[in-house]
Amino acid sequence: MQNQTLKEVLSKATALLANAEVDSPALSAQLLAEKVFGLDRLKLIMEMNSVVDVNKVRDFESLIKRRASGEPAAYILGVKEFFGLEFQVGPAVLIPRPETEEIVEKVLDLFEKNAEFVFADFGTGSGVLAVTVAKMFPRSRGIALDLSPEAIRVAKTNAQLHGVADRILFVRANFNEALFCDRKFDLVLANPPYLGTAELDEISHEVAKFEPLSALVSGVSGDEDIKGSVPRISAALKNGGTVFMEIGYMQGRIAKGIFESCAEFCGNTDVIPDVSGHDRIVMAKKK
Secondary structure (H helix, E strand, C coil), X not given: CCCCEHHHHHHHHHHHHHHCCCCCHHHHHHHHHHHHHCCCHXXXXXXXXXXXXXXXXXXXXXXXHHHHXXXXXXXXXXXXXXXXXXXXXXXXXXXXXXXXXXXXXXXXXHCCCCCCCEEEEECCCCCHHHHHHHHHCCCCEEEEEECCXXXXXXXXXXXXXXXXXXXXXXXXXXXXXXXXXXXXXXXXXXXXXXXXXXXXXXXXXXXXXXXXXXXXXXXXXXXXXXXXXXXXXXXXXXXXXXXXXXXXXXXXXXXXXXXXXXXXXXXXXXXXXXXXXXXXXXXXECC
């Protein structure tokens, strides 16, 4: 293998990924290069004309092959940034989406930084919401629920990494069933599965093949977990407590109707659009 510059290696990798029709080929190549060559984004740019180590090129190319197969870069790297924090991720949990960060923004609008409150995170996955809220609000405490033991393990690791493990209790539980935590919480966070089975044909191959379907799909229509969780959320919240739930971009009307059908939320429910203008978050306050 002849000596190559970083620019040449990146160019070939980007072309290969583009040909494989993966999402964001150039960004994927850059992220994997940063990992293998031990460079941050600025140094990556500055070192473009430097000759790179042949052995590291081989390591880089092996990761590029994985990415070309459709395996998400976040799973290959084992980490994903969320709200400026780095979280461990893997095939047992969904990769955090930028849209979910908007729930944290709403919580920041709701409480003062030194507020003391208790929250629950329904379907915690990698723990990004619970951990981030606990990190942003040092006097908060919470319970994070997930049915997957693998997800709970990942979430616990992330809580430890960010120094909030002593303020979050992780529990394996189905949040659509009766819980032990009635009327204890000032805040409920929820990011349930919200895709219908028919939508699997429409989403990215990378998502459908590699991310856990149990965290994506909620029955034929995509709203089974919303219907199942609303009564549990109502029971878990204190009077005057607030819930923020992420929903699919076409579910605003349906999700609002489900919340409004619950007497405790009727008249106190809003659907909040994301930065792209799509319906994304249901905010409801318990009477």
